[in-house]
Amino acid sequence: MRRGGQGEPAEGREVVADRAHASVNLAAIERNCAHLRSELRDGVALCTVVKADGYGHGAAQSARAALAGGSSWLAVAGSREARELRAAGLRDVRLLVMGALSPFELREALAADADVVVWRERCVHAVAAAGGGRVHVKLDSGMGRLGTRDPAEASRVVAAARSTPGLELAGAMTHFATADDLEDDGFFEFQLDVFARWARPLKAEQPGLLLHAANSAAILRDAQAQFDMVRCGIAAYGMDPLGDAPDARSLEPALVLGSYVAEVKPCRAGQSAGYGRRFTAQHDTHLGVLPIGYGDGWRRGLSNNADVLIGGRRYPLVGTVSMDNITVDLGPDPGAETLRGKPAILIGPQEGERITAEEVARRLDTINYEVTCALTERVPRVYHRDGAPVGEATGEATARAHVRTRSTASA
Ligand SMILES: Cc1ncc(COP(=O)(O)O)c(C=O)c1O
Numbered sequence: 001m002r003r004g005g006q007g008e009p010a011e012g013r014e015v016v017a018d019r020a021h022a023s024v025n026l027a028a029i030e031r032n033c034a035h036l037r038s039e040l041r042d043g044v045a046l047c048t049v050v051k052a053d054g055y056g057h058g059a060a061q062s063a064r065a066a067l068a069g070g071s072s073w074l075a076v077a078g079s080r081e082a083r084e085l086r087a088a089g090l091r092d093v094r095l096l097v098m099g100a101l102s103p104f105e106l107r108e109a110l111a112a113d114a115d116v117v118v119w120r121e122r123c124v125h126a127v128a129a130a131g132g133g134r135v136h137v138k139l140d141s142g143m144g145r146l147g148t149r150d151p152a153e154a155s156r157v158v159a160a161a162r163s164t165p166g167l168e169l170a171g172a173m174t175h176f177a178t179a180d181d182l183e184d185d186g187f188f189e190f191q192l193d194v195f196a197r198w199a200r201p202l203k204a205e206q207p208g209l210l211l212h213a214a215n216s217a218a219i220l221r222d223a224q225a226q227f228d229m230v231r232c233g234i235a236a237y238g239m240d241p242l243g244d245a246p247d248a249r250s251l252e253p254a255l256v257l258g259s260y261v262a263e264v265k266p267c268r269a270g271q272s273a274g275y276g277r278r279f280t281a282q283h284d285t286h287l288g289v290l291p292i293g294y295g296d297g298w299r300r301g302l303s304n305n306a307d308v309l310i311g312g313r314r315y316p317l318v319g320t321v322s323m324d325n326i327t328v329d330l331g332p333d334p335g336a337e338t339l340r341g342k343p344a345i346l347i348g349p350q351e352g353e354r355i356t357a358e359e360v361a362r363r364l365d366t367i368n369y370e371v372t373c374a375l376t377e378r379v380p381r382v383y384h385r386d387g388a389p390v391g392e393a394t395g396e397a398t399a400r401a402h403v404r405t406r407s408t409a410s411a
Pocket of ligand 1: 098175214217232233234241
């Protein structure tokens with residue numbers, strides 16, 4: 001199991017078990033959800049969004065942690081995600097499928113006992129034709145995506161859902177376009193007002209109707225947006241919905257992305273590294289090779305544009321990110337040779353230093369959501385609670401998990 005580099009003995013070195021790995025602290029997800037709940041007014045339900053494999057963290061594992069943290073609903077984008085959560089044993093929790101559904105997917109969602117979203121009378125008829133179920137009517141108050149922009153049409157859909165046998169009108173919802181943009185010229189407040197004016201009278205008619213609008217950013221922004229339930233994704237995983245600093249919002253990033261220094265080699269001034277020779281050494285130095293690349297979701301846009309932590313120090317990624325490898329400049333010090341086999345952190349903390357998903361997102365001119373969602377299946381997710389391995393792992397898997405949590409999660 002121990003591996004210190006290509007064919008090298010590992011004695012005396014810290015070890016990692018996989019070329020690239022993501023360790024996910026389920027206790028952090030649980031605490032983030034408990035913290036988010038503490039921000040909610042009494043009686044407001046927390047729905048944790050676990051679509052896209054739990055924003056790259058693992059849907060079922062994240063869902064269980066969220067429920068332990070006080071979440072009472074889960075939301076996904078598609079019917080397949082709903083089916084997979086049910087198959088993973090998450091049976092006694094309300095599940096909302098938020099996305100558009102083909103006729104096949106609608107049947108799959110309803111078969112998974114999930115609530116679905118409707119916004120035209122024909123959606124209501126489709127749910128009835130598929131055997132009926134619980135629906136949430138969506139008003140498009142300004143997002144310009146799913147939902148109807150016309151409150152009168154949304155009210156007709158409400159009436160149709162109430163009067164159609166086999167359907168239960170469970171909720172009324174909208175989605176904010178600019179909750180994360182504090183300089184949106186009042187667009188967030190505009191959407192809030194459009195939704196509230198349409199939804200409040202419906203609630204008066206049907207007190208059990210669940211009104212919901214807020215995503216993570218909206219929770220932080222305005223308590224008025226909470227209504228009866230909030231749909232919270234990014235913050236549950238400990239990332240900052242405003243793309244800034246998770247700690248400043250009392251959020252704990254749950255995911256650590258790690259690899260290790262598989263090779264160290266001298267690089268003389270004038271020598272290059274990687275496809276297209278996009279790095280040429282200006283002076284004699286050492287290159288470290290880490291076996292992680294865009295095939296793992298470490299994007300090519302990070303070529304010459306990221307740092308990596310090794311031994312608690314930042315080293316610059318140099319050259320082009322290839323599918324399976326990156327190179328880092330370890331500097332001219334001959335001591336660089338001793339870094340062979342050392343764990344490397346691409347996202348997460350190490351000995352007092354930290355690289356956040358927000359930092360990586362800024363470098364890529366994107367958002368933290370995309371950074372963790374981009375991690376591919378090739379990157380094994382290993383689960384732990386504050387460093388203690390969890391899961392049904394046995395034999396080799398247990399050993400791998402132990403090695404990984406020791407070398408990355410506890411860093
Ligand atoms: C309809 C809807 N609601 C809620 C969310 C959760 O948003 P966030 O991850 O910003 O909390 C999403 C995510 O994109 C969404 O599409």
